[in-house]
Amino acid sequence: MTTNGLHCDTVTPTLRKILSLLMDEPLFNPFRLVGGTNLSLRLGHRKSIDIDLFTEAQYGSLDFSQYEIFLYNNFSYYDNTDPTSIVGLGRGYYIGPSKDDCIKLDLMYTDPFINDVELIDGIRMASLDDIAAMKINAISRGGRKKDFWDVHKLLEIYSLKEMLDLHKKRHEWEHDENQLLDSLIDFSEANLMDDPVCLEGKDWDEIKLSFIDIINNYKI
Structure with missing residues (x-):
């Protein structure tokens, strides 16, 4: 199945729902989807199971505690893989309706992108x-x-x-x-x-x- 060109059959319904929720939340506007899920949604060649959101915002400029509050408040299952106060290049989380139905989310700083963000079916894509x-x-x-x-x-x-x-x-x-x-x-x-x-x-x-x-x- 494709939606406005995206191959939504390459991801689970849970991942698609979570991705849409994150994209609709203004807090996540600095981030865009990268990685295999970006590519699978575009090209439909394989299944993908996680969400990688990268930002070219200046390193250290984002308050990750705000993202963690949002994730904690919006998902029944929330696990921070690195609960220390040092963010580094980013953080990883497991989020979803339950421990048995969750996805890995990475929020990361990255080098400047080559091209502007592309908005496809409501998803900000690298x-x-x-x-x-x-x-x-x-x-x-x-x-x-x-x-x-x-x-x-x-x-x-x-x-x-x-x-x-x-x-x-x-x-x-x-x-x-x-x-x-x-x-x-x-x-x-x-x-x-x-x-x-x-x-x-x-x-x-x-x-x-x-x-x-x-x-x-x-x-x-």
Whole structure:
């Protein structure tokens, strides 16, 4: 099922309801949806189970206690994964109608986005360019299997060169093309992880072989 272009069947009804509630609350206006849920809602390629909301607001400028009061007051189940007074780059929470029906929510500071926020079906979304850059960066740090799945899907939209250029634009000080290329064919950690729920019939061996071919062709 799609709603105004979003593939709502890639997330649970609980996640969709929570996401809509957060997007309707002005307190969360500085945040936009990133990560696999952004991509799954856009492209419909796999299931996604959590909400990552990132802000480019100045580090330390937001009062996280206000967010925690809102979450505590609006969800029957609320668990703060880091109840200390030090916020750092952000915080993680579990929220929902019950412990058995909850989702992980991350509220994080991040580097400036490449593009302006996009509003789709009432959801503030980071642009596809930003997601592409962030997914390449995630793999460079020891990517999870679902990150490889996401980049593989993005390679239907972007060339590898375009994705590397986007990474350089967003993560200039971390950009090392040779290291990035090596990380895209380093499956040692991802091999140990469960496959995401793919909605396109792809399997892990197919994904890996495709990456090896793409990287080899790029280096020619």
